[in-house]
Amino acid sequence: MMDQLKVIEQRLLWLACWMVHNANHLRDKGDGDVKVGGHQASSASMVSLMTALYFHALKPEDRVAVKPHASPVFHAIQYLMGNQTLEKLQDFRAYGGAQSYPSRTKDVDDVDFSTGSVGLGVALPIFASMTQDYLEGHGWLKQPKGRMVALIGDAELDEGNIYEALQEGWKHEVRNVWWIIDYNRQSLDGVVREGLWAHMEQIFDAFGWRVLRLKHGALQRAAFAEPGGDKLRAWIDACPNALYSALTFRGGAAWRERLMADLGDQGVVSALIDRRSDAELAALMENLGGHCLDTLKDAFDSAQDERPTVFLAYTIKGWGTPLAGHKDNHAGLMTPTQMEEFRGRMGVPHGAEWEPFAAVEDVAGLKAFLGTVPFFARGRRRYTAETLPAPGVVALSDKMLSTQAGFGKIMDEIARAGGPLADRIVTTSPDVTVSTNLGGWVNRRGLFARDPRGDTFRDERIPSAQKWAFSPQGQHIELGIAEMNLMLMLGAAGLSHSLFGERLIPVGTVYDPFVVRGLDALNYACYQDARFLLVGTPSGVTLAPEGGAHQSIGTPLIGMSQDGLASFEPAYLDELAIIMDWAFDYMQREGKGDLDERTWLREETGGSVYLRLSTRPVEQVLRRPDPGFQQGVIDGAYWLREPGPNAEVVIAYQGTVATEAIEAAGRMMGARRDIGVLAVTSADRLNAGWTAARRARARGHETATSLAERLMGQLPPHCTLITVIDGHPATLSWLGAVAGHRTIPLGVEHFGQTGTIADLYRHFGIDADAIVAAAARITQGRPIQLRA
Known part of the structure; x- marks a missing residue:
């Protein structure tokens, strides 16, 4: 051998x-x-x-x-x-x-x-x-x-x-x-x-x-057993790294000269060296383990x-x-x-x-x-695994709730209802499990450990909302405070179907501003085509009392730019439920990459999904069973209020600032009834579809039209877009380039600070007053009549 x-x-x-x-x-x-x-x-x-x-x-x-x-x-x-x-x-x-x-x-x-x-x-x-x-x-x-x-x-x-x-x-x-x-x-x-x-x-x-x-190596060990070998070994072990490298480059004669100079004429040591030619001496000295x-x-x-x-x-x-x-x-x-x-x-x-x-x-x-x-011996070792059916859209009836809390409720309901996909979900979080609303899931499904460990607080009869029992059957992996480890864990679990032939559905939660602490590992996981759901919450300056250290600004742009990751920021619970159900299916797709001629996205290939959620409770809209609404949520946008033929202003928002956008539209509606409100659920997919359709037309698909082009194409040329997001304004500002509309992007560009939500929204100019003021400045000098 x-x-x-x-x-x-x-x-x-x-x-x-x-x-x-x-x-x-x-x-x-x-x-x-x-x-x-x-x-x-x-x-x-x-x-x-x-x-x-x-x-x-x-x-x-x-x-x-x-x-x-x-x-x-x-x-x-x-x-x-x-x-x-x-x-x-x-x-x-x-x-x-x-x-x-x-x-x-x-x-x-x-x-x-x-x-x-x-x-x-x-x-x-x-x-x-x-x-x-x-x-x-x-x-x-x-x-x-x-x-x-x-x-x-x-x-x-x-x-x-x-x-x-x-x-x-x-x-x-x-x-x-x-x-x-x-x-x-x-x-x-x-x-x-x-x-x-x-x-x-x-x-x-x-x-x-x-x-x-x-x-x-074996040659060196044999030489050490010769008379004088102990001194040779001592010299090798004490030799500085740089000198060892330099002598290796120079070769056998240089080795001989240096060894003789350092060890001197010591009889047995000299004989050990002399018994070898320059080539043999070089081979001996390079024979490392x-x-x-x-x-x-x-x-x-x-x-x-x-x-x-x-x-x-x-x-x-x-x-x-x-x-x-x-x-x-x-x-x-x-x-x-x-x-x-x-x-x-x-x-x-x-x-x-x-x-x-x-x-x-x-x-x-x-x-x-x-x-x-x-x-x-077994040939290729790349496995596949069966696709698990998504559990269906989990409808929530809350009238006032945040998307973060809604995520927790949906996960809890999936855990309660059970089923093949629920059993294969593995959640993980870097010491923020409870504060990202995974507590209900963990209480139902338990924590994973190789060996069972009881809940000491429960055993000691101390009341606690959390049931922290560990077992080999638990479905939550609790990590320490290291976001790099979270992304690596998602990457490894997200390759389980390929590495081990068994599918897992990894779901990881992290404070949204700390996505950037694990960004290199997140990119690495996506580069491997690992499949997972990453939930960044709470997000934005909306986390007002926490201050700038816990407020995220650039994460929407990360979601847009990261290959292999479909990014969403829903404002409402029904949107969130639709997106999560779609995500559980999307994470398992492994098609050939043909373009979907509705979205011009490679929907068949699947990928990972990133949700940017908020702790701000929002008054929920009535349930919307319209299939067009559901498709728009997944594709990236839908008209919350469709603009009329003479619309001078359209407000496009993403995320929790929906309340400000709606309030501003309502205040302007008396004078401008054609005003439109565009609900963007995924600037990422909306933008990706637009650029993909442009590429398709360049390659001969003359009729290729993206959702963004269909939405913007119905607006009159004189219409102005006001985009607003609790995040970097560049996330939505590109919408004006789709059909050449003037655009006023509102968002957050600087580190946040403590205060109330109203304080910070006013400070950064993303509240209803700022939206109304922006509209007033661009309606050809005519002030908009505001409702009382």
Whole structure:
């Protein structure tokens, strides 16, 4: 086996380096001499680790997040196994080719977790393991438990979200997780600080992880057993990172000179060094644990229980290439001359550069070995799961209620009524479960933990509205105050159907202003095409007494700009109920992406959903059974009051400022009966449909018309739009561009402050008086007669 692993290691090293070389030096880039990049050195430091992992240690149920800069090695592995095409490799980092960093949605090979945003791919396996535990606790895991693995660059350990994830994993007794650290002690701009390994070991030990330090390979350990080997080991262990890297780059003669200078003529030590040629001495000094297949194989085999384990694998950046050890090698590329030298050492003939088995003496034997590798034995490991029927629209009869409270009531009713979808909902929140109105759901469905834990307050007969009992069958995962962890948990649970073949419906709640604290992880979850419902509440300056620190301004724009996330901000309970019922279905769609010619949105593909809700109680309108109303709510807008043919003013609002918009329209109605009021439930979908229809017309669909165009197209040219939102005014200001109408956008552009809702609405100019005043200024100098 070891001979075969060594051959594979060398093939992967060559293919990864050649892939990058081809992209930068041989392929027609079409844009001059712009560097393509590709991280040859970062790939080289990982090649032994990934060889031992994929071709020895992993099983089909295991899942791996690959270090972003080791993408060429990953693609080479898949190419060797027939899961990646030559054309994709030749187009690495080009349009339609293998991706710069492994991508679940854009690569054709078998990517488990997308990586790219540093540190997030490291943390996600913790939450994938928690999701696996959740499925097991509910009796839904139909395959053997897999190990969730992260391949990590040591510089990634500077990312703070990693330590938030470690702590959350400790709280939930995470298991079946491996982190494999490529400890090459070099980052993008320099060399990693001395002694980092000791601090890392202390941190992992504190969180209950097994720490396996793989510093010395088999060659070094054998040399240490020779006379004088103890002094050589002491020198290696004390050698500064920068010096070790520099000597590696300079080669065997430099090693000899430095060792002899530092250790002196000590007889046995000198003899140990003299017994080796320069090439043998260089091989000995570069034989770190992360490049020794024997050491890696034994280490992986020693960690077969469920305890989370971190492997601190010492490596050399650029190992096996002319770039090895140089401090500038992170973004460096082998020159054509260096590549020819490298080709000679690898034994690859000209014309056989892309041949998977070039320079392999026993091709039949290697192919036979590859056919027995456990990880690839079942073929592709991307699963599907049945679609669950949505529970139907939950009608609420409250006459005065906030959308946040309405969300809680709808969730409570779903929990009470039960059914297949209710049983698959898993809720989660970063320590704001009760204050985001999930308390009723949790009381009915319980909290999840691997082992049952009672409610101490209840056992001690202390009255409490909350029933905080934990069990493996609970349906709420309580997280600490770390929004990054919330988004990662939603991402992992939202991939359950694909990773484990069992569908979950994740629902996460967060204070809306703190969406931005988890924005990188939210983007990461959407990039993976994870499916979840994110509820941001309370939102806006409407949360008046809390002050600016708890008031959100830009989140509507986040909802509009975030790919893979349909954003809504309903004002009324019936709108909210319709949206939630639609969302539970939308989250499960996996169509091919054909455009819906009504909305010009890719409705079949589905995605995640974001609700921006409010704590402000609003007087509810009468129930509206009109199908057109329901469709408008989902598509993004409907006429609350349809404008007449001579409308001079239309008020378009989104969210809880509906009350101000309606009041302002009522006060102006005596003089301007044609005034219209447009209820926007989703500026995101309304805008996306408009831009998609424009693109469709550019591509020959001349009749393509979006909802926004149908709504604005019925307005006379002289009509002025007044848009208003408790959020950034740019959310709705674009409406004027749809048909060329003058627009006055009202909204919030600056940090809020404490006060009453009336105070803050007046301060920011989003109250009824401000709307009326805006209308008065644009009606051709004629004042609007106001109702008493």
